Amino acid sequence: MSIAYLGLGTNIEPRVDHLREALRALEQQVGILLKCSSFIETKPWGFISKHNFLNGVACFDTNLQPYDLLEVTEKIEFSMGRTHKSHEGRYEDRTIDIDILIYENIKIESPRLTIPHPRLCQRLFVAIPLAEIAPDLILTPPGMTAKQLSIELKKQKDMEEAPIFNPHNKAEYPPMHTAEHILNGTMNKIYGCGRAFSSHIERTKSKLDYHLAETLTEQDIHDIEKRVNDIIQADLNVWTETVSKTDVTGRFDLTRLPENSSENVRIVHVGDYDECLCVGQHVKSTSEIGHFRISSTRWNNGIQRIVFRLDN
Structure with a gap:
């Protein structure tokens, strides 16, 4: 059995129902649900939408190997109405999004799958729920715990909300x-x-x-x-x-x-x-x-x- 952390998100109503449906399907097809975070509401990341997300992180004990796990999560997404994954930075509203964040201490880099998730350490909406269920989990990179990452990303978010830059007086188109x-x-x-x-x-x-x-x-x-x-x-x-x-x-x-x-x-x-x-x-x-x-x-x-x- 292996420990896998999965990130879940949706910004299409009924959001809570979609997350619960995805968790039920994951329990049936992936393995034992050990822990699940609270659901937090966040603004869309990487694209503009009037629909906010509900995000959470779940920890599973599974017999599936990483690529088998990916296939199962993609099938669940498809069954819930998501027909394609985000590609080359194009994000959109979605019924459900299931990402493999961490799988044991395994590292994979391939065109189809990267573990740990390549943007894990950039996303506050992942760091907060991950820190809730596994605060002392060491993330590599960046070599800090989930709780430390959450605190660091919160600091960055505060800077974004009140940025201070050098003056820029160049008129631009x-x-x-x-x-x-x-x-x-x-x-x-x-x-x-x-x-x-x-x-x-x-x-x-x-x-x-x-x-x-x-x-x-x-x-x-x-x-x-x-x-x-x-x-x-x-x-x-x-x-x-x-x-x-x-x-x-x-x-x-x-x-x-x-x-x-x-x-x-x-x-x-x-x-x-x-x-x-x-x-x-x-x-x-x-x-x-x-x-x-x-x-x-x-x-x-x-x-x-x-x-x-x-x-x-």
């Missing part, structure tokens, strides 16, 4: 700024060149400079445009989180921050496609950006300039 983030993410994914080392963002056109060994070909330009527009059309949620600089050391290049930068930094997420430290203005969804078009390029001595526009 949110669609263009978010398009810049998507282009940066695309260039890094395709060419491994990192983010632009120089940028000039305006309403009508913007330009970014990258370190590239060779100039972009016409096919390269076409592929970049297609990938950026695919992300735009995917209608990904653009959301932010506020953390202290010490929490993101090694995750982002902090050397690009001003010397007098604030202790708190803001991370802008474009779904699960891109994340970047940023204090600028952004759209709420990529579908608000419009059509991305590269209007010109120039390469000189290892520096590739891309000029792009947005068409409605």
Whole structure:
């Protein structure tokens, strides 16, 4: 028998009934229910909705192996009306969501399953109920107990509700700024060149400079445009989180921050496609950006300039 912690959530009424139905099905198909937390109400995470969630965590003693457990939870979700899982940062209202948070001390990283859950340590709506039923459970990463994680995420939430940043007086056009983030993410994914080392963002056109060994070909330009527009059309949620600089050391290049930068930094997420430290203005969804078009390029001595526009 193995111990597994599962996260449950729903934001479609009747929420309590959905959670209870899921727990009954899990008891019948997974194993012995050892503990179940209280249900807490939380705002949607990673997307915008007028419907709040009820979330909880349950601990089971099971004979199922991790992939068998995943198959069972997905079948239960499907039987309760959820036909597909969230993908590439696209979240939506759902009847039931069942996530495998922890399975013994096993670590799995595959396209289908990651254990511990990859966003376990980012989600207060998981940390609070997990700390209720297993306060001394050690989480690796980040090497703290569930109770300690809950306290830390609560501190971060307080910072988000009253963030303090360095002044940002640059007049920006949110669609263009978010398009810049998507282009940066695309260039890094395709060419491994990192983010632009120089940028000039305006309403009508913007330009970014990258370190590239060779100039972009016409096919390269076409592929970049297609990938950026695919992300735009995917209608990904653009959301932010506020953390202290010490929490993101090694995750982002902090050397690009001003010397007098604030202790708190803001991370802008474009779904699960891109994340970047940023204090600028952004759209709420990529579908608000419009059509991305590269209007010109120039390469000189290892520096590739891309000029792009947005068409409605």
